[in-house]
Amino acid sequence: MSRLNGRRQEARQKGMRVNVAILGAGRIAHSLARTLVMMTKDERYNRLVAPYAVASRDRERAGAFAAQYGFEHPYGSYQELLEDPEVDLVYIATPHNLHAEQAVACMEAGKNVLVEKSFTANAKQARQVIETSQKTGLLCTEAIWTRYMPSRSIIDRIVSSGDLGTVQTVTGNLGYVTTGKARMTDPALAGGALLDVGVYPLNFIDMIMGPRPIERITTDWVRSPEGVDSQNSTTLLYQDGSMGVATSSMVSNSDRFGSIWGSEGYLMCGNINNVESLDLYDNTHEKIRSYPIPDQLTGYEYEVASAAEAILDGRTECPEMPHHDTLRIMELMDSIRQQWGLVYPFEG
Structure with a gap:
């Protein structure tokens, strides 16, 4: 012990x-x-x-x-x-x-x-x-x-402040060219964009939308030569009428932006994988506030x-990523792969 x-x-x-x-x-x-x-x-x-x-x-x-x-x-x-x-x-x-x-x-x-x-x-x-x-x-x-970075609590405060009004849509994308790595391309290693890259946009959406019930999931993927997803897109439609849109890729570089759209304005988040900027816009698309991001050692x-x-x-x-949140994301990615028909060799 x-x-x-x-x-x-x-x-x-x-x-x-x-x-x-x-x-x-x-x-x-x-x-x-x-x-x-x-x-x-x-x-x-x-x-x-x-x-x-x-x-x-x-x-x-x-x-x-x-x-x-x-x-x-x-x-x-x-x-x-x-x-x-x-x-x-x-x-x-x-x-x-x-x-x-x-x-x-x-x-x-x-x-x-x-x-x-x-x-x-x-x-x-x-x-x-x-x-x-x-x-x-x-x-x-x-x-x-x-989930652990200070930027998360800053975003939480902005959303709860009411400055955005009622949040209706959250989007997030992340893309890196990583096809030269076996862990990304080998089905036996649970490769593909979803588990390694796509987990970030899905978590970005989940940190804002939380465990609200999902009515349906619409998703599609591009199959790599090795048989895993090279890129994908998923729309989560919640029972309350809100939605989240997540896109990820291991064959292209994306702008990595996340956005939170509300009835009174929207928040643009630069680099959802390690937030570098947070800019709040009103309904006229005028930037009304930027939020500083604390300095960090590496982020880890x-x-x-x-x-x-x-x-x-x-x-x-840990309170930042409790077990039920981890399990919810894993169940969501299972649902997405099930729609694609992507099964890893060790899953039978």
Whole structure:
């Protein structure tokens, strides 16, 4: 078991930091490692988290990764990481198809988990992971950074202020050319634009519309040569007459804009994947206000800090991305794929 589990109050009093390990050593793992190093030099976080270990299936790769970022413990197998009782939080940075199995294994070994998006490959796997979190009493949260960033609370305040009037439509798009990566194109890795890129527009819409009932979903996709979605578009029609429109692509670069349309004006959000600007317009299309976005280290620090605080508080989920929100998004993406007829090989 982790050294913090069951002794959280004592850990708080002693100022013990949450030891973070990274499972996987790919691109996103490097981003998280850089963030952890920066957090250790920032007075807001340096007493909260500590970079501790990295695990890869290649011992040399793990060693090089650890040396680059100053991690004390490089492991040449995932099992070695699971057997280390000093690991408090594991960030899972592997392809989507592995998330469920690895998250469950970590929690059964007494490790809290921060699971990179998409949380799992489908809702069935997500339920299994969440059930394991509830059974073990360990934190399990999805690492979709836009849910944790300060820009989210700024948007929430604007929407609730009434300046937009009644919100009727939310749109979001995201596109990057990423076809050179196997994790994006291989069906066996749960590849395709939806789970990796499309999850952001869908979350952008969901953060504003919330769990309001959906009346119907209209969606279509472009099938890649490998058999996954290269790009897609989905319209969510809610029972109250509002709607959301999400578009994503892995074969083209988009403007990445999100927009919130209301009866009294609209809000333009620059880069829904990491909001850079927020501009409010009235019904005459005149810009009446711009909202500053706080400086950040990399943007990943917010999810790490939230996970660490949750662990020290003995919680199994983070308020920014509770289990029911994660499950709702996974069920939505299952529904979208079902309409397309896209089934991953491991789903049978």
